[in-house]
Amino acid sequence: MTEHPHDDPKQFWREQPLEDTTVSLEDVRMRIDRLATQVRRRNLIGGLGCIVVLLSFALFAVIFPNPWERTGSVLTAAASLFLMYQLIRRKIYLRRAEPLARQSDGLTFYRSELVRQRDFHRGLWFWSRLIVIAPGPAIFLVGFAKAYPSLAIYIVIEAATFVLLLIAAIPLNLRKAKHYQRELDALESANP
Amino acid sequence: MANDITSAQDALYQQATRDHADALKRLARAYEADAEARRDLLQEIHVALWRSFADFNGLCSMRTWVYRVAHNTAVSYVIRERRNRGKVMVSLEEIDPVPAVRPDSGRQQRLDQLFTMIRQLKPIDRQVILAYFEDFDAASIAEITGLSAGNVATRIHRIKNILSRQFRAGEKS
Numbered sequence: 001m002t003e004h005p006h007d008d009p010k011q012f013w014r015e016q017p018l019e020d021t022t023v024s025l026e027d028v029r030m031r032i033d034r035l036a037t038q039v040r041r042r043n044l045i046g047g048l049g050c051i052v053v054l055l056s057f058a059l060f061a062v063i064f065p066n067p068w069e070r071t072g073s074v075l076t077a078a079a080s081l082f083l084m085y086q087l088i089r090r091k092i093y094l095r096r097a098e099p100l101a102r103q104s105d106g107l108t109f110y111r112s113e114l115v116r117q118r119d120f121h122r123g124l125w126f127w128s129r130l131i132v133i134a135p136g137p138a139i140f141l142v143g144f145a146k147a148y149p150s151l152a153i154y155i156v157i158e159a160a161t162f163v164l165l166l167i168a169a170i171p172l173n174l175r176k177a178k179h180y181q182r183e184l185d186a187l188e189s190a191n192p
Numbered sequence: 193m194a195n196d197i198t199s200a201q202d203a204l205y206q207q208a209t210r211d212h213a214d215a216l217k218r219l220a221r222a223y224e225a226d227a228e229a230r231r232d233l234l235q236e237i238h239v240a241l242w243r244s245f246a247d248f249n250g251l252c253s254m255r256t257w258v259y260r261v262a263h264n265t266a267v268s269y270v271i272r273e274r275r276n277r278g279k280v281m282v283s284l285e286e287i288d289p290v291p292a293v294r295p296d297s298g299r300q301q302r303l304d305q306l307f308t309m310i311r312q313l314k315p316i317d318r319q320v321i322l323a324y325f326e327d328f329d330a331a332s333i334a335e336i337t338g339l340s341a342g343n344v345a346t347r348i349h350r351i352k353n354i355l356s357r358q359f360r361a362g363e364k365s
Contacts, residue, residue: 009359013325016303018217021231023209023238025202031239099243102264103257105338106319109264113271190283191316191339 046087053080060140066147072140079132086128107191114184122177134166204245208258209238215326216262222310222322223266224273233269240265252335259323259336267315281314284321284350309354320347 054077061073101109119125138159145155209216216237224230244261248254274281287309310318316337323333333344 009355010325010327012299012302012359013218013306014214014327016218018214019221019227019230021217021234022213023235025206025242027235028205028238028242031235032242035239099240099247102240102261102268103244103247104264105260106263106267106316106336107338110267110315113268117271186283187316191343 043091047084050080050084053077054084057136057140064143064147066143068143068146069140070143072136072138072143074136076136076140079136082132083129086125090125107187111184111187114180114187118177118180118184121173121180126173126177130166130169134163137162201242201245204248204254205238205242208241208245208254212255212258216258218326219259219262219266219322222307222318223270225307225311233266236269237262237265253332255328256332256335259326259328263315263319263322263336267319270315280312282312283314284317284347284354287312287354317347320344321351324348324351 057073057077057080061070061077064070064073101112104112141155141159141162145152145159148155216234220230220234220237224233241258241261244257248257252260270281273279310321313321316339319337320333320339323336328336330341330344330348333339333348334341337344339347
């Protein structure tokens with residue numbers, strides 16, 4: 001009986017028809033340039049956003065007479081500074097660590113990626129974002145409601161929405177973290 | 193000095209793509225079904241490879257290096273995409289065997305079945321099966337994946353069982 005030419009899986013795999021896609025050194029350089037431009041643009045937009053928030057609330061801290069508004073403004077400005085610092089630090093770390101991580105073996109790399117994803121959704125990075133973001137705008141809105149009692153109902157709705165969104169973020173993030181932890185556990189048990 | 197480093201990096205990259213371009217295409221296909229997204233992934237792999245050659249130390253073979261970097265880049269891609277698409281992945285123990293195909297079934301049909309199966313696999317199992325298909329020996333697969341030699345042997349045995357219904361003659365050896 002003649003053996004079917006596709007009965008050796010390795011041969012079958014290697015002889016599969018391939019797409020006519022070529023990637024040259026020039027393409028690689030162009031992509032690196034494009035990525036760098038995208039990153040620069042994103043950083044610029046993010047940085048400008050933070051600066052606008054920072055300057056606006058710094059201004060509020062000076063011009064508003066109500067101490068609640070002033071305290072809220074200072075805390076919000078400080079939070080945006082802290083977030084900017086954390087994002088920059090994380091980017092610098094990833095830029096250094098990622099190329100090295102990609103040279104490691106698959107198991108080490110996959111594990112480190114899962115840990116990174118898990119910790120983004122729980123742990124210090126997540127809670128510090130939440131704790132830093134929450135008080136400033138909340139105190140500011142309380143101050144705003146005290147300063148303009150006629151608008152209090154709208155401000156309370158706004159504040160409640162803000163708090164609800166923050167509260168909703170907790171279980172959502174923790175669920176994601178749990179999902180990554182489950183994958184990590186499965187990885188550890190399958191590869192002791 | 194910097195120019196010398198870059199040209200050495202370029203030379204290594206060009207050597208790698210000359211020798212492994214087809215294997216990289218097959219690898220990208222095993223990680224992404226959509227042709228457009230696959231082209232993007234392939235470019236991402238090439239960029240990661242070029243970058244990696246700034247640190248190539250020759251402690252492992254170039255082939256192993258290329259595979260490690262390419263797989264890890266693809267794994268990053270899978271994690272990122274899965275976050276968007278919510279796909280479920282399974283291990284070699286959990287996966288359904290490739291259904292038996294009629295002897296007259298076309299090559300494309302068999303290939304599609306094979307890719308469907310591979311794309312369901314969890315990253316480490318996917319690395320093992322792809323390296324097995326590319327004819328890496330168990331020691332090299334262990335070097336790429338970080339698994340122990342025994343673990344690699346167990347998984348290859350499982351892979352052969354899974355494939356046995358589709359590839360009868362090849363799996364007798």
